[in-house]
Amino acid sequence: MNTFTQEILDFVKAKDPGQLEFHQAVEEVAESISLVYERYPEYRTAKILERILEPERVILFRVPWMDDQGEIHINRGFRIEMNSAIGPYKGGLRFHPSVNLSILKFLAFEQVFKNSLTSLPMGGGKGGSDFDPKGKSDNEVMHFCQSFMIELARHIGPNTDVPAGDIGVGGREIGYLFGQYKRLRNEFTGVLTGKGLNWGGSLIRPEATGYGAVYIAAEMLATRNETFENKVCLVSGSGNVAQYTTEKLLELGGKVVTLSDSNGFIYDEEGIDRDKLKFVMDLKNVRRGRIREYTERYKNAVYTPLDGPEDHNPLWNIKADCAFPSATQNEINEKDAQNLLDNGVYCISEGANMPTCSDGIKLFVDAGILFCPGKAANAGGVAVSGLEMAQNSMRLPWTRQEVDDRLRMIMKNIHTTCVETAERFGTPGNYVNGANIGGFLKVADAMLDQGLV
Numbered sequence: 001m002n003t004f005t006q007e008i009l010d011f012v013k014a015k016d017p018g019q020l021e022f023h024q025a026v027e028e029v030a031e032s033i034s035l036v037y038e039r040y041p042e043y044r045t046a047k048i049l050e051r052i053l054e055p056e057r058v059i060l061f062r063v064p065w066m067d068d069q070g071e072i073h074i075n076r077g078f079r080i081e082m083n084s085a086i087g088p089y090k091g092g093l094r095f096h097p098s099v100n101l102s103i104l105k106f107l108a109f110e111q112v113f114k115n116s117l118t119s120l121p122m123g124g125g126k127g128g129s130d131f132d133p134k135g136k137s138d139n140e141v142m143h144f145c146q147s148f149m150i151e152l153a154r155h156i157g158p159n160t161d162v163p164a165g166d167i168g169v170g171g172r173e174i175g176y177l178f179g180q181y182k183r184l185r186n187e188f189t190g191v192l193t194g195k196g197l198n199w200g201g202s203l204i205r206p207e208a209t210g211y212g213a214v215y216i217a218a219e220m221l222a223t224r225n226e227t228f229e230n231k232v233c234l235v236s237g238s239g240n241v242a243q244y245t246t247e248k249l250l251e252l253g254g255k256v257v258t259l260s261d262s263n264g265f266i267y268d269e270e271g272i273d274r275d276k277l278k279f280v281m282d283l284k285n286v287r288r289g290r291i292r293e294y295t296e297r298y299k300n301a302v303y304t305p306l307d308g309p310e311d312h313n314p315l316w317n318i319k320a321d322c323a324f325p326s327a328t329q330n331e332i333n334e335k336d337a338q339n340l341l342d343n344g345v346y347c348i349s350e351g352a353n354m355p356t357c358s359d360g361i362k363l364f365v366d367a368g369i370l371f372c373p374g375k376a377a378n379a380g381g382v383a384v385s386g387l388e389m390a391q392n393s394m395r396l397p398w399t400r401q402e403v404d405d406r407l408r409m410i411m412k413n414i415h416t417t418c419v420e421t422a423e424r425f426g427t428p429g430n431y432v433n434g435a436n437i438g439g440f441l442k443v444a445d446a447m448l449d450q451g452l453v
Contacts, residue, residue, distance in 0.1 A: 004037060004044075005030040012053060019102035021329060024358055025109050026053060028373075032436035035425045048444045052112060055105065057081040061151040063129055065144045068137055077148050079127035079155055079163075082108035085446040088159055089125030090115055090382060092166030095173065099130045103329070107166075107353055111382070113439025114375040117414045120386035125161055127152070133168050134288070145176035153181050158189040158392070164385045165194040167328065170240065170285075171206070190392025193385035202388035204403040205381075210244025210351060211404070212380015212411045213324055217349035218252065219415035220370040220431075229253035232320040234345070236260045236313075237327035238284050238291045241351040241378070245324050246277055258315050260327060261291040264305040265315040268298060312336050319343045326351030334359035341367055350374035365430055376414050376435035383410045414438075 001009075008030040012023055030049065037044040059079040066072055078101065081089045091111040094104070104126045112124030129148060133141050156163060165174050174194045181191055188200075195201035204211070214228075221227060231254045235242050238259045246256045255271040259280060268276070279297055283289045295303040304314055316323070316336040323345045325331055329352065332340070337360030340348070347370040350356065354374055356364070364371040384407055391397055398406075418434030421441075427433045 001027070002031070002034050004034040008049060008053075011050065016102075016105070019105060021102045021106040021354070022109065024330075025106040025354060027358060028361065028432065029109075029113070029436050029440070032433045033440055035427070035433065036437055036440065039425070042448075043444050046448060048447055049440075051447065052083055052443065053109070055080050055082045055108065056084060057155075058101075059127075059152075059155055060101075063131065063144065063148045063151070065140075065147045067140050067143075075129050075131040075144070077127070077129045077151060078104050079152060079161070080104050080108040080125055081155075081161055082124040082126070083112045083443060084123035085443050085450065086116060087121035087123045089161035090122035090164070090385065091124055091126040092128075092164045093169045093173075093177075094126070094128035094166040095131045095133050095168030096128070097130055097132045099128045104128060106329070110353055110375050112443060113436060114379045115382055115386075116439040116442045117376055117417060117435060118379050118383040118386060118410055119413060120383065120410075122382065122386050125163070126166075127163060128166065128169070131168075133173065138172065141173060142176045145173055146180040149177050149180035150184065153184045156181075156191055158191050158389070162190065162385075162389060163192055164382070167239070170194075171196060190389050193388045195388070200388075200392050202384055202391055202403055203398070203400040204407060205384045205388055206240060207244040207247070208384035208407055209241045209378050209381030210246070210326070211248045212383065212407060213241070213245055213326070213349045213351040213377045214248040214252065215380065215408050215411040216372055216377050216415050217322065217324070217347055217370075219412055220347055220349070220372060223370070223419075227253065228322070230255065231322050231347075232257060233322045233324060234258045234315065234318060234320045235324045235326055235351075236265070236315055236331060236355075237325075237352065238280060239326075241326040241381075242324075243277065243281055243284070245326055245351055246272060246280075249324075250274060250277070254322070257320070258318065259291055259294070260306075260315055263290055263307070264292060264303055265313075266291055266294045266301050266303050267315075267318060268294075268301040270300055312339060316340050317343065320345050322347040322349070324349055324351050325355035327355065328352055329354045330357050332356040332360050334363065336360065337363045341369070346370060348372070349377040351378050353378065361432060365432060368429065370431075372418070372431045373435050375439060376418055376431065379414055380407055380411055383407060
């Protein structure tokens with residue numbers, strides 16, 4: 001760790017002790033930004049990174065709601081409005097028991113650079129609640145969302161802060177949230193993205209994060225004159241991102257052999273084809289079941305439960321060519337990373353946010369494999385959210401093909417930015433540096449232009 005990174009990390013730890021996920025995200029970015037400061041000291045003089053590290057606004061509020069049995073529950077609601085230098089705050093809402101200030105600050109911090117990389121005018125933010133929608137009835141989820149939005153509504157708007165979905169917040173939740181916002185504000189505006197197609201949503205939005213992760217991986221493979229044809233791929237998760245990552249990989253000739261949820265993973269050596277994927281989508285999106293049920297339907301597949309304190313995840317210890325971690329943060333530890341390398345994986349595109357620990361990233365970078373970090377690889381979701389905002393502003397819907405073409409071009413441009421920026425700062429092939437620095441420069445220049453605010 002260089003001196004500048006250590007100084008920044010000490011600064012953050014002193015101000016925000018115990019926020020481990022936030023510290024991890026800061027360390028990775030600071031390592032890259034030190035290369036910028038060596039060449040352009042004006043950014044350091046203006047303390048740009050220190051200013052980005054401090055959210056412009058942190059909103060914490062109580063969310064009381066009543067379940068179907070009449071029992072009262074109280075959850076916490078959050079919104080981190082991190083940086084608005086290049087546009088209104090933009091970032092998802094996460095409903096999950098693990099949600100806390102550290103996780104949301106790391107996500108908001110990452111979102112600043114991710115949104116910058118898309119080249120669309122969007123600042124960075126993130127929010128959510130420790131509410132768990134699993135096992136709740138539609139009525140209970142609606143009551144919670146309405147209570148949550150009563151407070152959130154006063155802080156967001158189409159030109160201020162435009163939330164989207166994230167873990168635990170899908171089309172159902174966005175619908176309830178939007179309905180309550182409209183009721184409170186008496187206006188129909190594009191204040192949330194991920195809306196239903198009948199009321200302001202965009203085609204390709206559900207697919208965007210997964211598709212984007214595959215598009216950028218295809219660009220990486222193309223640098224070695226390769227395609228996905230006959231490539232064996234590991235995918236973690238079984239939600240939105242994992243499903244559409246699998247769908248696009250199948251379309252491009254890849255063979256997906258794994259999917260997972262919080263209880264375990266399935267390994268299907270024959271490959272998850274379109275019919276099997278359709279079953280998974282129904283299982284997860286409609287019946288809200290567990291991935292182990294896949295092996296009850298497809299007997300040749302093997303289910304491995306993850307119910308013990310193992311030092312590694314055996315999903316990442318399967319021979320393959322490509323990997324798409326698409327579940328959650330820090331799902332790949334150092335041992336998992338080494339297992340991936342030992343099993344021949346040489347192309348990794350992060351569909352989740354920060355799914356690889358710091359030591360794992362170092363192993364990938366030092367090995368010289370094709371590794372694209374989440375802030376670049378999973379930017380497709382927020383990119384199409386930005387396109388949804390544009391369609392809402394114009395009151396015009398675009399066709400599926402038009403949105404998909406725009407998404408593909410955005411991911412291609414992000415790849416180009418990563419490659420060219422990494423080369424410009426003396427680390428060719430290092431997509432981590434390319435993404436961090438490429439995202440930072442646009443925000444930093446905007447902050448310099450706008451003065452000390």
